[in-house]
Amino acid sequence: MSSSSLRLLVTSVLLATVSVFDVVVAGPVANGALQERHHSHEMRSALPGSWFHTEEGEVHKLFRRQNLDAGGYPAVGSPAWTAAYPSGTPDNTKLPQAWVDKLNAAVAAGTIPNIPQTTVTNGGTVYPNGVQRDSPEVCSADDFVCRSPDDVWDAPNGTVAIGFDDGPLQPSGQLYDFLAANNQKATHFYIGINILGNPDLFNRAYATMGDDIAVHTWTHPYMTSLANIDVLAQLGYTMQIIHDSTGGRLPRYWRPPYGDIDNRVRAIAKQVFNMTAIIWNHDTGDWTGASPDKIKGEIQGWLNGPKSPGLIILEHELSASCVQGFMEAYPLFAQNGWTTTSTATLVSAPGSGPWQNAANNTGPVTGAAVGGVVPAIVTTSSSAPATTTNSTAAAAATSTPKKSRADQTSRPVAMTLAALSGFAALLLL
Ligand SMILES: *[C@@H]1O[C@H](CO)[C@@H](O)[C@H](O)[C@H]1NC(C)=O
Numbered sequence: 001m002s003s004s005s006l007r008l009l010v011t012s013v014l015l016a017t018v019s020v021f022d023v024v025v026a027g028p029v030a031n032g033a034l035q036e037r038h039h040s041h042e043m044r045s046a047l048p049g050s051w052f053h054t055e056e057g058e059v060h061k062l063f064r065r066q067n068l069d070a071g072g073y074p075a076v077g078s079p080a081w082t083a084a085y086p087s088g089t090p091d092n093t094k095l096p097q098a099w100v101d102k103l104n105a106a107v108a109a110g111t112i113p114n115i116p117q118t119t120v121t122n123g124g125t126v127y128p129n130g131v132q133r134d135s136p137e138v139c140s141a142d143d144f145v146c147r148s149p150d151d152v153w154d155a156p157n158g159t160v161a162i163g164f165d166d167g168p169l170q171p172s173g174q175l176y177d178f179l180a181a182n183n184q185k186a187t188h189f190y191i192g193i194n195i196l197g198n199p200d201l202f203n204r205a206y207a208t209m210g211d212d213i214a215v216h217t218w219t220h221p222y223m224t225s226l227a228n229i230d231v232l233a234q235l236g237y238t239m240q241i242i243h244d245s246t247g248g249r250l251p252r253y254w255r256p257p258y259g260d261i262d263n264r265v266r267a268i269a270k271q272v273f274n275m276t277a278i279i280w281n282h283d284t285g286d287w288t289g290a291s292p293d294k295i296k297g298e299i300q301g302w303l304n305g306p307k308s309p310g311l312i313i314l315e316h317e318l319s320a321s322c323v324q325g326f327m328e329a330y331p332l333f334a335q336n337g338w339t340t341t342s343t344a345t346l347v348s349a350p351g352s353g354p355w356q357n358a359a360n361n362t363g364p365v366t367g368a369a370v371g372g373v374v375p376a377i378v379t380t381s382s383s384a385p386a387t388t389t390n391s392t393a394a395a396a397a398t399s400t401p402k403k404s405r406a407d408q409t410s411r412p413v414a415m416t417l418a419a420l421s422g423f424a425a426l427l428l429l
C-alpha cells in the first residue's frame with residue numbers, strides 16, 4: 001500500500017472517530033516557495049468578465065433568520081444556536097431554498113462553469129480524462145498549477161499576512177493568549193463544525209480579540225470533488241454560523257481546504273455568496289507535524305529573501321507544535337523588517353476588511369436582516385454548558401495543498417491525534 005492510499009485509509013478511520021478525538025490529518029509535504037514557479041504560468045481564468053449582477057443586500061437576504069424579532073440571534077453556544085446547524089456533512093436536500101434558488105439562477109445564467117467533479121485519490125484530486133487542471137477553463141489551484149487572478153495569493157511588499165486555518169480547536173487557546181499579549185490581530189479561517197464545537201474560542205477570537213473571521217468550509221472536504229449543491233452547502237452553512245454569531249456580518253473571504261479550488265467552485269463562492277478565495281504563497285508544513293524548530297527555520301528562510309511579494313503563509317491552529325512554531329518565529333518578522341497584519345485586513349482596501357457588509361467588527365452592518373434588530377454581540381454564558389465544554393465535536397483536518405508536482409516523490413505523511421485527555425500520538429507513515 002502506498003503511503004498515499006494508507007493516508008486515505010487512515011483519514012477515513014480518523015474522521016469516523018471525531019466523537020472521541022480531535023482529529024488532525026495531514027497530507028504530504030508541500031513546497032515552501034510556490035510563487036516562483038507560478039509567476040510564469042499565471043493565466044486568466046475562464047470566468048465571466050463581470051459577475052452576475054447582485055443587488056446590494058441580496059447576499060444578506062440569503063442568511064436572514066426568521067426569529068430576529070423574538071430576541072435577536074441566539075446566543076453563541078446556546079442550545080438554539082447549536083440546533084440551527086448540521087452536526088456533520090450537510091444534507092443537501094434540506095438547504096435553505098434561497099441558496100438553492102440563487103445557485104440555480106446562476107447556473108441558468110451561465111455563470112457557473114460546467115467543469116466535471118474530481119475524484120479524491122492518492123491524497124489529491126483527479127479530473128476525468130480530457131479535463132486539464134491547468135487549463136484556463138479549469139484553473140485548479142491545487143498543486144499550484146494555475147493562479148486565478150480572482151484569488152488572492154500574495155501580500156503587499158514587505159508585509160506578512162497573519163492567519164491560521166482549521167480552528168477553533170483546543171490548541172487555539174494558547175495561540176490566542178500569545179496574539180493578545182503581542183497585540184497582534186489575525187485572520188481565522190474557521191471550519192464550521194469546529195465553531196459549532198468550540199463556541200467560547202470563537203467568541204474569544206471575534207468578540208474579545210476583535211480578530212478577522214473567514215470561511216474554511218463546514219467539514220473540510222476537497223471542494224472540487226463535490227457537486228454544485230454540496231459546494232453550496234459547505235460554504236453556506238459556514239457563512240450562516242459566522243453571520244449568526246457576529247450580529248449579521250457576512251464573511252468576505254474563504255480558503256479552500258488543500259487549496260482545492262477550480263473555476264466552478266470559485267464561481268459558486270463568488271456568484272452565490274460574493275466570497276473571494278485567499279490561497280497562500282508559502283507553506284510552513286506545520287500540518288505535517290513538523291517540529292517548532294523546523295517551522296521557525298522555514299519562516300526565517302523566507303524572511304531573509306526578497307520583500308516582494310509579501311508573504312501569505314499557510315499556518316494552522318490545530319496542534320501544539322503548529323502554535324509553538326508560530327510563536328517562536330513571531331519575533332523574527334519585526335527583526336527582519338517585515339510588518340505583520342491580519343490577512344483579511346492586509347489584502348483589503350483601507351477602511352474595509354473581513355466583512356462584505358460591515359467596515360469592521362464593531363461598526364454598523366449594512367443590508368441587515370429585514371425586519372430584525374441586529375443585536376449586540378452575545379457572549380456565551382453558563383446557560384449553555386453542553387456546547388461550551390464540548391470540544392468532542394471538533395472535527396478536523398488540515399489544509400494544505402499536497403506536494404507540488406516537482407515534489408511528488410515519496411515524502412513523509414504525518415498525522416496527529418490530539419485526544420481530549422491530552423493524549424497525543426504522532427504517526428509517521
Ligand atoms: C513591489 O516590489 C516590486 C519589486 O521590487 C516592485 O516592482 C513593485 O513596484 C512593488 N510594488 C509596490 C506596490 O510598491
Ligand SMILES: *[C@@H]1O[C@H](CO)[C@@H](O)[C@H](O)[C@H]1NC(C)=O
Nearest residue numbers: 054055056057059252274356
Ligand atoms: C460583495 O462584497 C464586497 C466586498 O468584498 C462588497 O463591497 C459588496 O457590496 C458585496 N456585494 C453584494 C451584492 O453584497
Ligand SMILES: *[C@@H]1O[C@H](CO)[C@@H](O)[C@H](O)[C@H]1NC(C)=O
Nearest residue numbers: 358359360361362363364365
Ligand atoms: C469601524 O467602522 C466604522 C464605520 O462603519 C467607523 O466609524 C469606526 O471608526 C471603525 N472602527 C474601527 C476600530 O476601525
Ligand SMILES: *[C@@H]1O[C@H](CO)[C@@H](O)[C@H](O)[C@H]1NC(C)=O
Nearest residue numbers: 019087386387390391392393
Ligand atoms: C458533544 O458533541 C457530540 C457531537 O456533536 C455529541 O454527540 C455529544 O453528545 C456531545 N456531548 C455532550 C456532553 O454534550
Ligand SMILES: [Zn+2]
Nearest residue numbers: 165166398399
Ligand atoms: Zn484546512
